[in-house]
Amino acid sequence: MKNSKGSLIRPVPLPDSISRPVVTPLSPSVVYASDTPDDLDAQYEGRTSGYTYAREGHPNADVLARRIDLLEGGTGGIVTSSGMSAVTAVMMGLLKAGDHVLGGDQLYGRSLRLMKQDLPRLGIATSLADPTDVAAMEAALRPETRMILVEVVSNPTLRVADIEGLASLCKARGILLAVDNTFTTPRAYRPFDAGADIVIHSVTKLLAGHSDVTLGYACAADPVLQKAIYDFAVTTGLTASPFDCWLAERGLATFNLRFDRAEANAVALADHLATLPGVKRVLYPMRADHPDQARAKALLGARGCNMVSFELEGGRKAANAFTRAADGLAFAPTLGDVGTTLSHPASSSHRALAPAEREALGMSEGFFRVSVGLEEEAPLLEVFTRAVAAARGAA
Template sequence: MATKRTLMRPDILEDGASRPVVNGIQPSVVYASETPDALDAQYEGRVQGYTYAREGHPNAALLARAIARMEGMEEGLTLGSGMAAVTAVLMGLCRAGDHVLGGDQLYGRSLRLMNEDLPRLGIATSLADPTDAAAFAAALRPETRLVLIEVVSNPTLRVADIDGIAALCREKGVTLVVDNTFTTPTAIRPVDHGADIVIHSVTKLLAGHSDVTLGWVAAKDPAQRKAIYDFAVTTGMTPSPFDCWLAERGLMTFGLRFARTQETAERLAAHLAGQAGVIRVLYPTRADHPDRARAQGLLKGQGCNMVSFEIEGGRAAANAFTKGAEALAFAPTLGDVGTTLSHPASSSHRALSPEGRAKLGISEGFFRVSVGLEEPDALLAAFDAGLAAARDAAA
């Protein structure tokens, strides 16, 4: 149907005999309907359409469907950030008096939401070790409404017992929410392992270029899906059409990027393990990883693109390392085309006490690496330069 012209906007681009290969950006905040009856039909789901961008727009819908196909979900919802997705789930589904149980190594802001914001609103929370389903069983309460875990923890790369926790949630009638940002649908599809809701920070690997901020969430249950949507719309978690368009572009190369960065990450982990001054290296496919057997089964032998390691010398050595590895970006993000270094003690987990970080195995010499697309030999040389500087500082 041709676009209806208006007095203020008489020149609207019409479809021609050909069609664009790339989807366009639709920045419109509002959409015009023909009649009140037509608007009713739209809101009641009898016809497809858009009304106001906060309630949905074409670029968000295109991206949501693309990720849903990757995750094996019926449909999804694109939101303004990964934390918007986490918040929409927790706040959309929980009420005062409920209890939420989370993994004890969630992303730092997810931990803050659990530890500070939800209790303030009357929602009780607690944390348990996601690698131990028995620990989760012991932490469940009669009022537990929801369990939130990540498949691979941030930043120590522990692998959750998702199958055991999913079985426990089914038995108790508790909703299982899985953040699949680190692992992505290429390594694991949580819905195939019993997850009820899946979350992504699209900002990271899926978009892949550090130029968008987006989140995504999908729920199997239609009632939960609506509750999450209603909360997100009411609180204005609207994603930018431009960011959605960029993320859709990023998905086109995701498979290639994931394969290349994973290959380099495994090589980097092996290289770091042989260097003086390195206390330990964490990578899921390594023989010395504490959850290697589970990783082999869940991730089908894949290790993904994240590597964590710890160096001697504390904060002084850490400062020297980031300066010495000047070819690498020291930035609290992951999933970029370029390799980034993160220092959890000063970024994602800075809100924890030193004792709290130590309990998780996060020291002042602990780094998390998101491996990018650089030529591998050049990347290893950059790490060698940083380690040499750290050794000098620790001497």
């Protein structure tokens, strides 16, 4: 900013300094000033770099996006206002009326709603198939199929998609493969390495890790596709908050440590739950009784992630008793927090599905998804022991 005499409203420039901050500064400014119209033209035309209006980009979003790019092996990703806004930017930025998109049949509840209700009314056809079965996915393709959307590990039944098989199928058919990597994160799996075209995250969850931000991320391997995603997000205002981006970047500093600790707790919890009377089944990808264990080991190696799902005997009555007795655990529809959280899909993420639809997907009234946190192992297991016993007594 140019110097001026007198008292003006706008602040004076920051003092010159030979040193620089160790922590990324928070930049809440909505607008950025240029010296001349020629300078502004140069920015918009890509001849120089800079910022104009925060809806189109700001420093904190760009710093966070570049950090996630490095983790995922991508380039030019964009941070958006939520995980679902990232999914929406991908879909609406790349699809048009007359296209068909095929989704995994156990996507996150709001992704399922987008597929079943919102895209069809805009002229985009959708259908669902089992992502663990490439033949079933191939059978569901149509001549107008433009994209397949799957999660590496499904929410909340923890089925493991055949990402490598789907990548080969998409390449052979000229179809885009979009992969939601929220559960697995690049600590466990990098979809671009397997041939995915697009990677999506709810940064809100494990990457940020403290339940205090709401953000998403989307990155396409092809810069032309990425520009289309960016243009839709900017046009429709799917803007990420600078403060949320700043917090999420801070969260990433401990991401590896948090992931490893939570994963170790998840292994212990899954094995412990399997021993408790009143628990009908336990789902964890690395367990021998998981239907996709072989694929999980092939894709993820030793990484089982921090999510555990299980089913209680006794239905909703047992579920209510369980959450009442689970002292110190948050019953809340989220995941990836430093503390363990409990989610009941029938009353939260998948409540929009009819009971018969939930049952067909394996989500009964006694079904819970656990996002395992960073607690000490022994007291964590004790809480579940007491809560399951209370549920059994109420059933």
